Amino acid sequence: MAEEREKKILSLLEKSYPDAALVLHYKNPLELLVATILAAQCTDERVNKVTESLFKKYKTAKDYANVKQEVFEEEIRSTGFYKNKAKNIITCNKELVEKFDGNVPDSMEDLFTLAGVGRKTASVLLGNVFGKQAIAVDTHVFRVSHRLELAKSNDPDKVESELCRIIPQEKWTRACLVIGTHGRRTCIARKPLCDVCVVEKLCNSPDKTCVSK
Ligand code: SF4
Missing domain, CATH: 1.10.340.30 (Hypothetical protein; domain 2)
Structure with missing residues (x-):
């Protein structure tokens, strides 16, 4: 059951942010x-x-x-x-x-x-830049993973291992960009925009700013 929920969350987020990419500028x-x-x-x-x-x-x-x-x-x-x-x-x-x-x-x-x-x-x-599959846990990925109960640990390295377990390896890099983008644009730190969040119905976070209908 938990697996189904996680799959659904990741698929909804993926569809929501087709343009997910690093914000940092670089050419090499x-x-x-x-x-x-x-x-x-x-x-x-x-x-x-x-x-x-x-x-x-x-x-x-x-x-x-x-x-x-x-x-x-x-x-x-x-x-x-x-x-x-x-x-x-x-x-x-x-x-x-x-x-x-x-x-x-x-x-x-x-x-x-x-x-x-x-x-x-x-x-x-x-x-x-090297075309490998990797999950980089920054502050946004960490926050969203916790709010959506994709990970529990307070240690970013362990959050990475938890995410690696639930996300298929061939999707690690993409999923990480998508989760991070959700954190930047919608599930923002101070006041998440829950009323426009595509995974709101699957979210049990105490930080939610709206009540599911
Ligand atoms: S419902 Fe709110 S707290 Fe939950 S993932 Fe969406 S934006 Fe974040």
Whole structure:
């Protein structure tokens, strides 16, 4: 029964957001890597503003590896936690130059060896630029998964495992984009738009802002 409900939720969401895609702007794996590190604790919209000029100046891993940290900090300051992010991006790009010939690797194992790259960042890259199936649990995916009882854990890595169990592997990347888009557009954090939500009848969340008819 639970399986039927989950299937129905995922199918309704899929139909609802045919245009689901990453909000972050990027043209290649390196740009997505940098943008995803910058997006921690920051809105994608803010990151897009910062990367508009950043990506014109920094084109290769070498470009990032050679920048002075104080200069880079100022360039990304408005994304918050800029000291840590600057350090991670510069170190990560030095590692790309030293270990991967300046290229972003396409395996979880190799991505994990890079500074500032955790499970979420690695999954974003694997799913969106390397054509693999991966679920990246960001704040939106986490919130929607909980509200719709698709996952229970408070640990994002465990939420990823829970979602991987209920979503067929060939749909991981797409389903993750669809769930995230639902979180951004409808099941928003503060006041979800439940009266226009396509899965409202299947939702038992205490955060609901309307009563099912
Ligand atoms: S009914 Fe409301 S809380 Fe439930 S999934 Fe839809 S928008 Fe989110």
